Amino acid sequence: MTYRIATFNANSIRARLDIILAWLSRHRPNVLCLQExxxxxxxxxxxxxxxxxxxxxxxxQKSYNGVAVLxxxxxxxxxxxxxxxxxEADVRLLSVRVDGLRVVNTYIPQGREVGTPHFAYKLDFFxxxxxxxxxxxxxxxxxxxxxxxNVALTDEDVYDPKRLSGQVCFHPDExxxxxxxxxxxxxxxxxxxxxxxRAFTFWDYRLPKSVDRNLGWRIDYIWVTxxxxxxxxxxxxxxxxxxxxxxxxxxxxxxxxEL
Amino acid sequence: MTYRIATFNANSIRARLDIILAWLSRHRPNVLCLQExxxxxxxxxxxxxxxxxxxxxxxxQKSYNGVAVLxxxxxxxxxxxxxxxxxEADVRLLSVRVDGLRVVNTYIPQGREVGTPHFAYKLDFFxxxxxxxxxxxxxxxxxxxxxxxNVALTDEDVYDPKRLSGQVCFHPDExxxxxxxxxxxxxxxxxxxxxxxRAFTFWDYRLPKSVDRNLGWRIDYIWVTxxxxxxxxxxxxxxxxxxxxxxxxxxxxxxxxEL
DNA sequence: GTGTTTCTTG
DNA sequence: CAAGAAACAC
Numbered sequence: 001m002t003y004r005i006a007t008f009n010a011n012s013i014r015a016r017l018d019i020i021l022a023w024l025s026r027h028r029p030n031v032l033c034l035q036e037x038x039x040x041x042x043x044x045x046x047x048x049x050x051x052x053x054x055x056x057x058x059x060x061q062k063s064y065n066g067v068a069v070l071x072x073x074x075x076x077x078x079x080x081x082x083x084x085x086x087x088e089a090d091v092r093l094l095s096v097r098v099d100g101l102r103v104v105n106t107y108i109p110q111g112r113e114v115g116t117p118h119f120a121y122k123l124d125f126f127x128x129x130x131x132x133x134x135x136x137x138x139x140x141x142x143x144x145x146x147x148x149x150n151v152a153l154t155d156e157d158v159y160d161p162k163r164l165s166g167q168v169c170f171h172p173d174e175x176x177x178x179x180x181x182x183x184x185x186x187x188x189x190x191x192x193x194x195x196x197x198r199a200f201t202f203w204d205y206r207l208p209k210s211v212d213r214n215l216g217w218r219i220d221y222i223w224v225t226x227x228x229x230x231x232x233x234x235x236x237x238x239x240x241x242x243x244x245x246x247x248x249x250x251x252x253x254x255x256x257x258e259l
Numbered sequence: 260m261t262y263r264i265a266t267f268n269a270n271s272i273r274a275r276l277d278i279i280l281a282w283l284s285r286h287r288p289n290v291l292c293l294q295e296x297x298x299x300x301x302x303x304x305x306x307x308x309x310x311x312x313x314x315x316x317x318x319x320q321k322s323y324n325g326v327a328v329l330x331x332x333x334x335x336x337x338x339x340x341x342x343x344x345x346x347e348a349d350v351r352l353l354s355v356r357v358d359g360l361r362v363v364n365t366y367i368p369q370g371r372e373v374g375t376p377h378f379a380y381k382l383d384f385f386x387x388x389x390x391x392x393x394x395x396x397x398x399x400x401x402x403x404x405x406x407x408x409n410v411a412l413t414d415e416d417v418y419d420p421k422r423l424s425g426q427v428c429f430h431p432d433e434x435x436x437x438x439x440x441x442x443x444x445x446x447x448x449x450x451x452x453x454x455x456x457r458a459f460t461f462w463d464y465r466l467p468k469s470v471d472r473n474l475g476w477r478i479d480y481i482w483v484t485x486x487x488x489x490x491x492x493x494x495x496x497x498x499x500x501x502x503x504x505x506x507x508x509x510x511x512x513x514x515x516x517e518l
Numbered sequence: 519g520t521g522t523t524t525c526t527t528g
Numbered sequence: 529c530a531a532g533a534a535a536c537a538c
Contacts, residue, residue: 011538012521036538038522063522064537110538150538204538205519249520249538270528271531297532322532323527369528464529465528508528508530 002233003259004029005103007146007220008241009202009250013037013068016248017045019241023252024052027238030072031098033146034058035107037066044068057096065091067147069105071098082128089125093132099259101228102137106147111168119168122150126177130184139185145223148202148250151178153188156198157218169219186223189255190235199237202250211242222255231257261492262358262518263288266405266479267500268366268461268509272296272327275507276304278500282511283311286497289331290357292405293317294366296325303327316355324350326406328364330357341387348384352391358518360487361396365406370427378427381409385436389443398444404482407461407509410437412447415457416477428478445482448514449494458496461509470501481514490516 006029010016013034024032037044037060049056049070057078060066065088069075075098081090092107109125112118137143151174155161164170182188190199200216207215224232234256242251265288269275272293283291296303296319308315308329316337319325324347328334334357340349351366368384371377396402410433414420423429441447449458459475466474483491493515501510 015521036521112538205521206538208519210519246520274531295531371528463528464531467529469529505530 001259003099003257004254005031005033005144005146005222005257006252006254007033007035007105007148007222008252009035009107009148009220009248011036011038011248011250013039013066014043014045015246017048019244019247021048021052023238023241024054024070027252027254028072029070029254031101031103031144032070033094033103033105034068034070035066035105035148036064037068038063039066057094059091059094061091065107067092067094067105067107069094069096069098069103071096073099075103082125082132084128086128089128092125093129100142102141102143104133104143104145104147106145106149108148108150110150111174114166114168114171114173123173123177126174126181130181133181133184133186139225140227141225142227143186143225144228144255145181145186146221146253148220149178150219151175152217152219153178156196157200159198159200159215159217169217182223185225187226187229187232189222189224189229189232190218190237190253192229192232193235201237201253203242205249211239220250220253222253224255228257231259233258260518262516263513264290264292264362264403264405264481264516265511265513266292266294266364266407266481267511268294268407268479268507270295270297270507270509272298272325273302273304274505276307278503278506280307280311282497282500283313283329286511286513287331288329288513290360290362290403291329292353292362292364293327293329294325294364294407295323296327297322298325316353318350318353320350324366326351326353326364326366328353328355328357328362330355332358334362341384341391343387345387348387351384352388359401361400361402363392363402363404363406365404365408367407367409369409370433373425373427373430373432382432382436385433385440389440392440392443392445398484399486400484401486402445402484403487403514404440404445405480405512407479408437409478410434411476411478412437415455416459418457418459418474418476428476441482444484446485446488446491448481448483448488448491449477449496449512451488451491452494460496460512462501464508470498479509479512481512483514487516490518492517 058068317327
């Protein structure tokens with residue numbers, strides 16, 4: 001049976017609720033990872049999601065960050081954050097076990113400007129995430145790491161690699177940090193199915209007509225361990241939600257598996 | 260042929276653009292007077308109005324006030340304000356000649372609290388408006404005075420005359436000031452067709468369920484000189500726009516004439 | 519450009 | 529309750 005997992009940076013789950021519900025109804029993923037829900041837990045829109053037939057786990061705060069995982073099956077073994085006393089990580093990393101799979105949903109810090117404390121925090125977040133996988137899981141087991149990673153890895157992953165080289169989200173230090181995490185034993189399922197070619201998941205609101213001119217970035221990912229890579233049948237970006245009225249600046253990335 | 264004129268306090272023309280365009284398309288008034296456009300002239304949404312088949316003249320400012328007149332025919336002899344050096348009156352009174360009629364669109368000051376300088380300005384505005392009609396026009400000619408006058412005249416014009424008596428927008432001094440203007444030779448076309456009965460044009464956002472409980476005020480008017488009063492065939496309040504999502508706190512008042 | 523919050527106004 | 533402004537973040 002085909003098992004579908006998707007990821008979407010909603011940029012406010014409340015502002016995007018209609019788009020998300022329509023997308024769930026149309027694509028019926030087994031799991032949807034959401035980032036930037038931007039809502040305190042007491043205001044999270046649980047009801048319409050339940051009504052759509054999904055289980056939901058989440059953690060958020062006012063204004064910034066916030067992650068959620070929606071599942072057709074009941075998830076178990078839910079955990080948040082990277083351990084230690086970094087409470088911000090709790091609204092950036094949400095891990096669930098569902099249908100016998102481990103799903104780790106992350107909203108990696110954006111980093112603001114190269115050289116700032118925010119940028120250092122981003123690199124450190126990757127480092128701790130690498131340790132998190134290393135010490136907590138086996139890459140021989142089926143594990144999915146999905147989310148907005150706020151890093152484009154190659155020249156094919158940004159609209160203008162020359163101009164953007166060294167900028168935040170396209171800087172060698174970030175790329176190395178992300179690769180180091182993946183080195184543990186993760187495969188970029190989108191690239192597995194599309195080894196070359198541009199396909200973006202994010203288009204800045206601030207660039208006029210960025211979608212029409214395809215001035216985008218591939219910064220949302222679904223990485224999987226080998227047992228799942230072997231069973232992956234397809235991966236694609238769905239442009240449609242980014243072309244709807246009042247879109248997020250990101251769109252949905254989808255991966256299918258034959259389980 | 261039936262000639263239709265309407266007035267609407269939009270409470271932001273940008274926030275109400277869809278409601279206004281839908282209403283224009285459905286009711287096709289020859290003239291629509293708008294108040295509280297709340298937009299500087301450089302940001303006024305001219306294009307969609309032209310595309311709807313209307314000419315438009317307007318004057319506004321940031322945040323507060325602002326008036327506009329939309330016409331199927333091209334208006335001429337456009338003027339703003341009451342003369343003198345009161346620049347606020349320029350974004351509260353807009354006069355056009357169109358189809359051989361004089362249309363004076365006003366957004367009368369709300370007055371804030373009885374006894375304040377704002378209340379005094381409101382009374383003075385009425386006084387100067389009386390002089391404006393007296394010295395500039397003949398009540399034997401067809402003239403229309405429309406807009407948000409921020410005064411309810413009778414006990415039939417507010418939801419609770421006992422409680423509201425003496426309050427701002429239902430105070431004897433305001434009522435006298437409005438009547439003194441009308442005394443020049445103007446007929447309240449809504450009351451001409453509905454000599455009694457409650458029919459409101461404004462429901463405060465702050466009163467819970469004010470529309471359902473009909474806790475309203477009749478403070479928007481279309482007044483006409485005798486030549487037009489004789490030709491008036493109907494006048495009505497259209498509740499529908501006040502029941503739509505994201506409504507203004509006012510709704511449309513309409514008057515039809517056989518010209 | 520599009521979210522968020524907080525403030526001010528009616 | 530719902531406009532607008534201003535500040536902040538991405």
